[in-house]
């Protein structure tokens with residue numbers, strides 16, 4: 077049994093929620109989840125072999141994580157997707173599992189698109205031939221609809237995205253996750269356990285309040301044994317598009333992400349400055365990297381993406 081199967085607040089000697097003893101072992105007495113465990117399906121998830129079969133045709137799976145919302149995680153995921161797909165020989169899929177806040181369709185110019193079904197499963201929505209996206213945002217009749225789902229329903233959707241979507245042969249699958257560490261993270265890790273996750277890229281802003289949550293994210297990755305590709309500091313200084321002068325907006329009071337990365341011994345991938353044109357590109361659904369290719373922020377993105385690719389090369393599997 078892996079660490080992901082046992083909840084953090086489980087009693088000592090918890091047998092694990094999917095074991096035959098779940099809910100009936102002596103350790104379960106008095107546990108608030110006893111009834112849920114006693115009635116939950118036992119044994120390995122029968123869908124896991126189907127997920128593995130689909131995922132075997134995906135070379136690299138990368139999770140994009142953040143401790144907090146609003147730090148630029150979905151923006152980073154989409155720009156990474158655009159940049160990788162600039163090589164027409166590379167096939168890229170983006171899976172948006174931020175079930176309650178799916179912003180990828182908007183950022184990638186796909187708002188209002190719908191998922192189609194074929195004999196081989198659901199089809200992703202394509203930005204271009206080699207860049208497909210899957211998001212719950214495509215299933216809403218109105219983008220302003222709130223999604224109020226409990227864990228099992230969210231997990232069911234994530235499972236469908238992995239099992240029922242005809243992703244085809246992919247070089248990269250980028251998984252945009254919700255902020256923090258929640259059901260969605262545990263599900264994706266559990267479902268991808270057999271086919272393997274290359275690693276996680278963690279996005280943060282420079283302030284200590286954001287870094288505090290990043291440390292939790294790092295601890296989470298270590299507990300569930302997901303390699304950390306590195307941390308990216310976003311909104312790190314402001315470069316005036318006119319005079320090119322730089323000012324600090326979010327002060328790195330404790331040294332920022334670079335120092336934190338050194339302290340906890342994980343790679344620091346680089347910093348991306350604040351640039352209002354990033355927000356504009358995202359709101360209009362175009363690639364910031366293509367639109368503003370001569371900007372310092374674009375250079376920062378591309379340097380970080382090179383670091384990510386070389387980290388995968390070092391792991392010997394790019």
Ligand code: ADP
Nearest residue numbers: 145146147148149150151349350351354355358
């Ligand atoms: P998250 O996925 O972490 O919740 P988003 O990617 O949705 O965050 O970004 C939040 C907002 O910040 C968006 O409006 C986005 O366009 C903007 N943004 C992200 N990075 C930058 C940046 N470096 N400079 C300016 N705006 C940014």
